[in-house]
Amino acid sequence: MSPRADPELALQRIRRLASDIVTGDELAGRLRSDRPLRIKFGIDPTFTEVHLGHAVPIRLLRLFQELGHFPVLILGDATARLGDPTGRNEQRPALSKEEVERNAATYLDQIGRILDLDPARCEMRRNSEWFGRMDFFDALKLAARTTVARLLERDDFQKRMQAAAPLHLHELLYPLMQGWDSVMVQADVELGGNDQLFNLHMGRLLQEREGMQPQVCVTTPLLLGTDGRKMSKTYGNHVPLTAPPQDMYGKVMSLSDALMPDWFRLATNLDEAEAAAVLAGHPRDAKARLAAAVTAALHGPAAAAAASAEFDRRFQQHALPSDIPEVRIAPGDYLLPNLLKEAGLAPSTSAARRLIEQGGVRLDEQVCTDAKTVVRLHDGAPARLLQAGKRRFARVAPR
RNA sequence: GGGGAGAUACCGAAGCGGCCAAACGGGACAGACUGUAAAUCUGUUGGCUCAUGCCUUCAGAGGUUCGAAUCCUCUUCUCCCCA
Missing domain, CATH: 3.10.290.10 (RNA-binding S4 domain)
Structure with missing residues (x-):
């Protein structure tokens, strides 16, 4: 385990990747404690391709890991079979055990490109471990820990109520399940995208009910796709973590100029000053630097340099690509x-x-x-x- | 259970007997411009042995007609209102 970094510096670096921190003071306090913090991040293996947008909280998790803390990865194999209602596609079909397992394997492969999954540096849990053992009465006891009014505070629940759209009872329970995960793994901090804030709060609430010190919630900003819309496979504006170096570099080069600052912040390890300096230069060079940094993070510097050279050959000098099928x-x-x-x-x-x-x-x-x-x-x-x-x-x- | 509105190409959406391979918008693709882009402009956007030719498309199956995406019948599915 690497030695823990200076708490002030750590906080600064965390803030750069964060959108909301609940609360900043609590986080500062815990960073000053003399033990590694347990940093929870949950993923539901409901699809197979992880892209740079999904990777933002994972990069933050990696940062915590580098700072000497201990990631606790929750594979939501139980919750995946239920489906987080957040998604626009509320009618997500229930996944079979096999599908979930298959997705989980590809997930770990992709996450492993960012996070060190060595069991000595990272804990991995499946939430079927505790949900699989719960009987109906246990579930009711869990449900009794909060109120309907509290759950209905969630923005998208409210919207659906107002729109008279269907809101299934089990969807209401999803935040409770996610929150219960935090209790079970004794999380100090939970990370999530900024649409997850409500669910993260539920972890705090449940931990408090159990007499634990409530977790700190840290959300990450949304990384937009190359065209400025929400990053999504259906728009084709996403960059998959598994994209080969050449494609990855090229995709980043097609980014709108206006998005470069966000991308530097959320998709590369350049610090603020360095990024600012690069951005002050010619946009073309800044973007090349960005593309190289993103590619290097996932494929290593050599592959990034090769991708960059090839890109220049192709598009600046209009030369033929070096590998024509x-x-x-x-x-x-x-x-x-x-x-x-x-x-x-x-x-x-x-x-x-x-x-x-x-x-x-x-x-x-x-x-x-x-x-x-x-x-x-x-x-x-x-x-x-x-x-x-x-x-x-x-x-x-x-x- | 009753009443109403729909289903059109990748998506949204016109068309309501021939001029429909099907307007328009988005997306996508190509060309110009460029910093690689974005924006802008232009063009294309069912298939074919490449043709002022043929074939397959307008939820599905039948029917009327010289001729149907357009009319009729049934089927399937969606949505809305009332109970």
């Missing part, structure tokens, strides 16, 4: 649109034709706008270089 096809004469389809560069020959007519296709580095071009690819013919749009390439050769 090779496609082997049956020998013969091909109409250009068919060839594009065969090479996997277009979804249909019609789409390929349109692309050609719009000047989006290059054959051996020459723009070709004639959809009737015939490409002869007989046995022994040399490979032809195809480019569709700015970033799709293939070398096609007869099989």
